[in-house]
Amino acid sequence: MENRASIEERFQRDWGLEPPESIFRFWEFHQSLDADERRAMHDDLWLGTAGIMDLFADPGARPRDGIDIRVHWRFYRDPPEFLTFMTGGSDGLHYGLWFEDGRTCTGVASYYSNDGGGLDTSAATPLEAVRDYLERVWFDLDDPRHGEGATEARDRLRRLRDKLTAYETADRPEVGRAYSDRYHPPVIPPVDPDRITTLDSAGALVVGETALDRPAHNGADQNKFARYVHDLFQDAEAREESVADARGRCAAGDPAEALVLGRDLHWTSGGDPVREAHAHELLVMAYRALGRSALAEIADAHHRHRDLPSVDVLADQ
Template sequence: MSGEKGGGLTGRAAVEERFRQDWGLELPESIFQFWEFLGSLGPDGERALQDLDVSPVGILDLFADPGLRPRDGIDVRVHGRYYRDPPEFVTFLHGGSDGLHHGLWFDDGRTCSGVASYYNNDGGGIDTRAKTPLEAVRAILERCWRDLDDDVQDDDEVSARRSRLGLLRDALTAVETGERTETGLAYSRAYDTAVPPVDPDRITTLDGAGALASGDSALGRPAHNGADEYKFATYMYGMFDDAEALGESLDEARRRCSAGDPTEALLLGRDLHWASAGDPEREALANELLVTAYRALGRPGLAQTADAHHRHRSLPQVDVLETNRDQV
């Protein structure tokens, strides 16, 4: 997937250069491994992916053609970007109902620390337990296998689906997660639904993904995965509905950022972005705080993505490339 032809970059080199230029990101080896895995699947493997109700989208459209451009007036960085996606989230996989989608997670603004996923049209926060795209697909596969185990109908179609998924698992584990011998419910219990450990390098955010920052929080937030999510969400949404309290929090975040600590601006910006719910004032405040914080933290790519997303948050579709399919 690499090389040059006619003076221009082709294959992998062209993809890497496109993302360095437009996103300011270094794509991880795991996404290229995932792309090669998809290309290696035969008809049964592709049908198994359909059984899982997943499909490559977002940035993988540019893997197929790195030269694709967005429609006039639209920033390419919003391609595949759902309304609540934080700037750190870069979509590569659509996962089924209720807007489930997966993205690479770039919380330092340059390198990928893992895979994130959430339901854009439903409740719940962002799950960051998967470390690679193939690990994320393995989790989806085993959830489907678990459901097949619970299916009381053992007809030809169920048997055919089980066979296809088994072949897909064999192909996937030959590349990654092969040491995980559990399947179905046992796999989900061991790797997919286990309570994630507290992460001292990140601070609690309303979206559930945590933010990479080393400064202090005005609210004394615990480390990522260390908060009572219900109590924290109740407090934050209550504060957002109180104009005076929100104003005080905004002033404090701005003051701290001006004094050299952008942590509170980052945290409050992420929270307001997640909780915008179509409110233009929250959208504008989130963008102000995020752009300021990312620039102060030396994450210009995330600042540019935040600004692009703010300009285009009202788009009715997440596909913006000239020749792309419509994907709500």
């Protein structure tokens, strides 16, 4: 890629993050699509590039005056760890590179910003995320309601799959339902001791004590946990006490509670300026204590621009 050096320099300068090799493979794949393959990607899968990929197309692109580039395609509930690169076709589905250590990408996260449910962090790379979605659509085309159009769509998707597997997942011969059953079976994921439970379902990469003695990621009944925390947040006095406790723990050298509570408040802010302010305070405090300055800066930028009417902040060319 002739622009690679410029893109890497831009990410380091503006985000303080290292773009992974997988995002360059994704861009090379996307640029290589012919007309039918592009139609399969955009019309049959309803997947399109967005966010940071706009800078791959134009590394010199600038935001509108007064707006921080780090909020380009940053949705209201996106955690600071999330960096959008692709959108889906319904209910605000979007995908982001996941930078939970504040420096390197550890995978891909996705969620529906206009619907329920939490973050899905099962895909390791952008192209794996595309393959996962392609196989779900492939299975859905078995529905007779799709009629004759299903045959044409399958022909396009087959070509798109062939193109994708030239880059990644060639070792996975299964298609459709068999693919999903093999690589993403509907089972409870294993407990992850390196992360602590959060409301957004992604877990927080941190070690320490928490006020609720939260279990490790995937170790809680997520529905019961969500009901308990939501009820707690409805009590303004209890919420203030929780924030004060997290603030004190972080000042004493343990940022775990500030991080998990900050993530929970961010996820459930719902336009409440008090929750937004508390989330911002705790996240910046926790990230700085953990040496994740890039995430602290992203959290700060998002707080300043959280009420923007559009996620697209680039200036007109």
